[in-house]
Amino acid sequence: MIIAVDPGTKKCGVAILDNSSNVLEKAIVETLFIGREIEGYLDKYHIKTIVIGKGTSSKACEKEIQRIKNKCSIVFANEKNTSLEARKRYWADHPRSWLLKFIPTSLLAPKEPIDDYAAVILGERYLKG
Numbered sequence: 735m736i737i738a739v740d741p742g743t744k745k746c747g748v749a750i751l752d753n754s755s756n757v758l759e760k761a762i763v764e765t766l767f768i769g770r771e772i773e774g775y776l777d778k779y780h781i782k783t784i785v786i787g788k789g790t791s792s793k794a795c796e797k798e799i800q801r802i803k804n805k806c807s808i809v810f811a812n813e814k815n816t817s818l819e820a821r822k823r824y825w826a827d828h829p830r831s832w833l834l835k836f837i838p839t840s841l842l843a844p845k846e847p848i849d850d851y852a853a854v855i856l857g858e859r860y861l862k863g
Contacts, residue, residue: 735750735751735752735753735758735779735780735781735782736750736751736781736782736783736784736785736857736860736861737749737750737772737775737776737779737781737783737784737785737806737857738750738751738784738785738786738787738811738853738854738856738857738860739768739772739784739785739786739787739795739799739853739856740787740813740816740820740849740850740852740853740856741765741768741786741787741789741790741791741792741794741795742765742790742791742849743765743790743791744764744765745762745763745764745765745847745849746762746763746764746765746768746791746795746849746853747760747761747762747820747847747848747849747850747851747852747853747854748760748761748762748763748768748771748772748775748850748853749761749850749853749854749856749857750775750779750781751854751857751858751861753861755857755858755861755862757854757857758779759775760850760851760853760854761850762847762849762850765791765794765795765798766798768795768798768799769798769799769801769802770802772784772799772802772804773802773804776802776804776806781804781806782806782807783806783807783808783809783860784799784804784806784807784808784809785809785810785811785856785857785860786799786808786809786810786811787810787811787812787813787816787852787853787856788810788811788812788813789813792810796808809860811856811859811860812859813852813856816852816855816856817848817852818840819851819852819855820848820849820851820852820854820855821839821840821842821844821848821851822839822840823848823851823854823855824844824848824851825839825842825844828844830842
């Protein structure tokens with residue numbers, strides 16, 4: 735099992751995936767509390783690896799995670815196009831009204847943050863190798 739983190743300046747997306755890329759949990763967490771949140775997941779699941787998106791705030795996120803005592807390996811993943819893929823996944827999970835179906839999903843802004851979906855994409859990329 736892995737934890738995937740899409741780091742941001744104010745908030746991070748977090749996703750727990752098993753080795754078959756099944757999403758067990760996903761959440762959006764304030765960046766200040768990312769270490770505490772991950773510590774809770776480490777207690778709940780048998781995590782082997784923490785995958786962090788290599789982009790905005792990745793080093794600060796890594797620093798917070800290293801403050802907690804864990805035996806997980808930390809790896810970085812390329813974040814290229816994760817926001818676009820996360821938006822598509824969000825709209826697949828939250829069908830649009832008939833009127834909005836005529837507008838491409840790339841032009842629609844979700845009503846809520848999608849950092850957790852971006853974390854899922856990062857985790858899936860890592861697991862695919």
